[in-house]
Amino acid sequence: MKLHYQVDGDNFLVAGEASASLKRTLKQLGIDSSIIRKISISMYEAEMNMVIHAYGGVIDVEISTDKVHILLKDKGPGIPDIDLAMKEGYSTASHEIRELGFGAGMGLPNMKRYSDHLNIYSEVGVGTTVEIIVFLM
Numbered sequence: 272m273k274l275h276y277q278v279d280g281d282n283f284l285v286a287g288e289a290s291a292s293l294k295r296t297l298k299q300l301g302i303d304s305s306i307i308r309k310i311s312i313s314m315y316e317a318e319m320n321m322v323i324h325a326y327g328g329v330i331d332v333e334i335s336t337d338k339v340h341i342l343l344k345d346k347g348p349g350i351p352d353i354d355l356a357m358k359e360g361y362s363t364a365s366h367e368i369r370e371l372g373f374g375a376g377m378g379l380p381n382m383k384r385y386s387d388h389l390n391i392y393s394e395v396g397v398g399t400t401v402e403i404i405v406f407l408m
Contacts, residue, residue: 272296272300272333272334273331273332273333273334274292274293274296274331274332274333274334275329275330275331275332276288276289276292276293276329276330276331276332277327277329278318278321278322278327278328278329278330278343278345279322279327280321280322280325280326280327280328280345280347281322281323281326281327282322282327283322283371286318286319286322287315287318287319289314289318289330290311290314290315290318291311293310293311293314293332294307294310294311296334297310297311297334297339300334302407303407306405306407308385309385309386309387309405310339310341310385310403310405312381312385313341313381313382313385313386313389313403313405314330314332314341314343314403316377316378316379316381316382316385317330317341317343317378317382317401317403318330318343319373319378320378320379320401321343321345321347323364323368323373323374324347324348324363324364325345325346325347325348325398325399326345326346326347327345328343328344328345328346328347328398329343329344329345330342330343330344336407337406337407337408338387338404338405338406338407339404339405339407340402340403340404341401341402341403341404341405342400342401342402342403343399343400343401343402343403344398344399344400345398345399345400346397346398347398347399348395348396349393349394349395349396349397349398349399350391350393350395350399351395353391353393356379357379357380357383358376358380359376359377359380360375360376360377361376362374362375362376364376379391382401382403385405386403386404386405387404387405387406388402388403388404388405389401389402389403389404390402
């Protein structure tokens with residue numbers, strides 16, 4: 272099964288709708304709740320990063336018998352230092368974003384923690400692609 276989502280940048284009214292939609296689909300498919308939790312957290316964090324740091328983007332999800340493969344692509348500013356960005360607590364979020372309760376610097380670490388496989392490809396001034404894989408078994 273393939274799913275496609277469009278994410279609007281800087282639109283907090285609809286932020287998280289793609290991950291919520293995927294969660295509903297996985298429940299309907301009878302996927303184990305502990306696996307749904309891992310997928311939902313990692314995708315939500317990635318989706319929110321698109322809203323907060325980029326100008327939105329697209330999410331493509333492929334659900335197969337053994338895994339859920341999520342590919343998120345944005346055309347944002349890119350991540351200059353992925354290793355630094357992976358450190359818990361590190362954030363480039365603005366003061367305004369932090370006042371909204373976001374930008375604690377846990378997005379990328381949580382994506383890693385709750386996925387079985389995480390790849391991040393980024394080019395400054397071009398954008399970022401995040402690949403998340405969670406195995407169903």
